[in-house]
Amino acid sequence: MEKRLDHIGVAVRLIEESITFYTEVLGGTLIDRYRNEAEGVESEIAVMDVHGSRTELLMPTNNTTSPIARFIKQKGKGVHHVAYEVENLDDAIEEVHAQGIRTLEWSRRTNKHGRRLIYLNPADTDGTIIEYCDYPDKQEG
Template identity: 30%
Template sequence: MICKIDHIGIAVENIDKALNFYSENLQIQCTDVEYIQSQGVKVAFLPTGDSEVELLEAISDESAIKKFIEKKGPGIHHIAFRVDSIENEIGRLKKLGITFINDVPTYGAGGAKIAFLHPKSTGGVLVELCER
C-alpha cells in the first residue's frame, strides 16, 4: 500500500552548489550526505516536513544520474512513494502489468529498500517504491 510521498529526487551537477541554493534561498537545511557506491551517486537529504528532497550527484561515469543529466540536464529525476511492504507492492503492480526497472528490491540511500517502475509504464515519470 502506498503510504505517502517519501521523497523527490533531483539530479544536480554539483551538490555543494545546489545546497547553497536550498539552504540560502529556501532555508531548507541538509541533514546528511551519503555516498551510494553501488549506484554511483552522492545524495544530500533535505527534510521538508513529512517527506524530503534528495539531491543526487553522479560520482561515476556509469551512474544513471550522469546519464540523465547528459540526456535531459539537471532537474527532477524521480518521485518516491513510501510503501509498507515493497515485495507486496511489486507483486500487486506486476499483476496489473506494470514493468519494473528492478523488480527485486535493492538498497538505496538511507538504507531503504527500493525498486523503480519503468517510465514506459508510468506515463514517462520515473517512480520509486521505498520501504523504510
C-alpha cells in the first residue's frame, strides 16, 4: 500500500512560543488550533503549514496523564511522531499486522477534522512513533 508523508508531530512545552517560531522564523501559517481532552490524548494542538508542509505542535494539557507529557518527561521536547497518509486505514492496519508490526490500539481515533489515525508500536519501528492516517471524507468527495 502506498504511503505519503502527511505531517510531523512535535511535542512542545509552550505552544505560544512554538507558534511564534513557526510563523515568524519559518514563515508558516497557523491553520487550526484546538484542545483535545479525550483520555490518551489530552493536548492542545496547533496545526501549522510551512509552504505546503504540515506540522502539528502538541502541548500537554494534563501533566499527569497526557502521553505528550510522558514523552517530554522521557525524551524532552521535539519530534514526537511522523504521520503517513494511507489510502484506507483499516487495510493498512491489516497489512502491518500481517508483517508482524503491532499497533497501539488505545491511540486509534478520529480527530475533529475526520482524520482517522493509529500509532504503530515504536518497539517495532526502531523507536520512532509512526502514525498511519486516512481521510475517509476526502475519498468520498
